[in-house]
Amino acid sequence: MSKVRIGIVGLGRLGKVHARNLAENIQGCELTAACSLVPEELEFAKNELGVLNTFSDYEEMTKSDVIDAVFIVSPSGFHCQQVDTAMKNGKHVFTEKPLGLVVDEIKETQEVITKHPDQVFMLGFMRRYDESYQYAKAMIDNGEIGEITLIRCYGIDPSEGMESFVEFAMNNDSGGLFLDMAIHDIDLVRWMTGQEVDKVWAIGKNAAYPQLDQAGELETGAAMMRLEDKTMALLVAGRNAAHGYHVETEVMGTKGMLRVAQVPDKNLVTVMNEHGTVRPCSQNFPERFREAFVREAQEFVSCINDKRQPEVNAYDGLQSTRIALACQESFDTDSLIEVGKD
Ligand SMILES: NC(=O)c1ccc[n+]([C@@H]2O[C@H](COP(=O)([O-])OP(=O)(O)OC[C@H]3O[C@@H](n4cnc5c(N)ncnc54)[C@H](O)[C@@H]3O)[C@@H](O)[C@H]2O)c1
Numbered sequence: 001m002s003k004v005r006i007g008i009v010g011l012g013r014l015g016k017v018h019a020r021n022l023a024e025n026i027q028g029c030e031l032t033a034a035c036s037l038v039p040e041e042l043e044f045a046k047n048e049l050g051v052l053n054t055f056s057d058y059e060e061m062t063k064s065d066v067i068d069a070v071f072i073v074s075p076s077g078f079h080c081q082q083v084d085t086a087m088k089n090g091k092h093v094f095t096e097k098p099l100g101l102v103v104d105e106i107k108e109t110q111e112v113i114t115k116h117p118d119q120v121f122m123l124g125f126m127r128r129y130d131e132s133y134q135y136a137k138a139m140i141d142n143g144e145i146g147e148i149t150l151i152r153c154y155g156i157d158p159s160e161g162m163e164s165f166v167e168f169a170m171n172n173d174s175g176g177l178f179l180d181m182a183i184h185d186i187d188l189v190r191w192m193t194g195q196e197v198d199k200v201w202a203i204g205k206n207a208a209y210p211q212l213d214q215a216g217e218l219e220t221g222a223a224m225m226r227l228e229d230k231t232m233a234l235l236v237a238g239r240n241a242a243h244g245y246h247v248e249t250e251v252m253g254t255k256g257m258l259r260v261a262q263v264p265d266k267n268l269v270t271v272m273n274e275h276g277t278v279r280p281c282s283q284n285f286p287e288r289f290r291e292a293f294v295r296e297a298q299e300f301v302s303c304i305n306d307k308r309q310p311e312v313n314a315y316d317g318l319q320s321t322r323i324a325l326a327c328q329e330s331f332d333t334d335s336l337i338e339v340g341k342d
Pocket of ligand 1: 009014035036037038073096098180285
């Protein structure tokens with residue numbers, strides 16, 4: 001079978017991780033093209049990964065016959081438009097989360113995707129490909145913890161990125177804490193329960209970096225959610241965890257509870273020294289979800305080869321953005337928000 005030829009757009013923090021995986025760690029594909037507006041990033045692709053074709057014009061890359069598929073890892077505001085362009089030019093598409101920042105734009109993109117059923121579309125909710133989350137999901141699906149009553153999630157970035165985030169936030173729009181960060185937990189809640197979120201109430205506080213108030217950004221936020229069947233979800237999202245990258249999920253059911261990553265362990269090592277008994281923590285998303293990023297990209301390539309669609313689809317993209325925007329609106333207006341659905 002010939003290899004799937006992939007072109008990547010965006011070679012920033014996460015783009016470099018995906019690019020290296022596609023070039024070195026994924027079976028059945030080759031990274032044949034890269035697109036970026038930054039010449040150094042294209043040099044990286046050429047020199048470090050041996051990518052033969054580089055582009056500064058995304059549309060040109062999607063029209064070229066050196067690729068069968070695109071991997072979109074550009075800033076979130078470009079995703080919808082870049083998905084549309086690639087689909088219309090006959091390419092399979094993987095895009096990073098969120099699918100988009102605006103519900104109407106996502107709906108248009110969903111229509112474009114629907115019109116191209118023979119092309120694979122996949123959205124990058126990589127936690128669904130993490131072995132621990134898959135183990136937990138299988139237990140839930142087998143009824144081993146009974147009927148779910150409550151899900152509690154923490155998704156908090158390490159403090160070491162805070163200074164640069166504050167600088168970024170004063171001049172740029174990340175989409176907000178709920179759309180940028182909590183969206184992974186929003187997807188987990190929908191995935192684990194199979195239910196839609198009905199109502200949300202969100203609050204937040206800037207304590208270490210009060211200047212974020214001026215940027216309309218949040219250092220730490222929390223959302224309380226009611227799902228259609230009255231299941232409850234409590235989400236905490238943040239950017240300021242002193243100890244590392246803290247991603248933790250707890251599911252309470254009528255027959256038991258389970259926790260994924262109760263402590264954000266880096267590995268199985270425990271260190272005993274003058275600080276006491278210390279378990280090193282995972283420090284960032286590429287480290288914690290290294291395997292999940294590989295398994296997710298492998299699934300994209302397998303879907304293309306097997307002519308099937310992956311589990312994570314455009315509707316998941318639409319609903320997760322909708323719920324994240326409802327959280328933001330709740331925080332902004334200090335009110336309970338009802339989440340719509342189609
Ligand atoms: N799954 C995860 O856990 C996770 C983690 C981090 C980021 N992300 C997502 O990945 C995406 C990228 O995030 P990042 O942190 O790598 O961002 P980044 O700012 O580090 O990188 C963005 C890249 O896009 C390029 N770019 C910008 N505009 C472009 C354009 N018009 N055409 C071509 N290239 C363009 C930039 O040169 C840069 O290479 C975001 O959508 C983000 O939400 C997901």
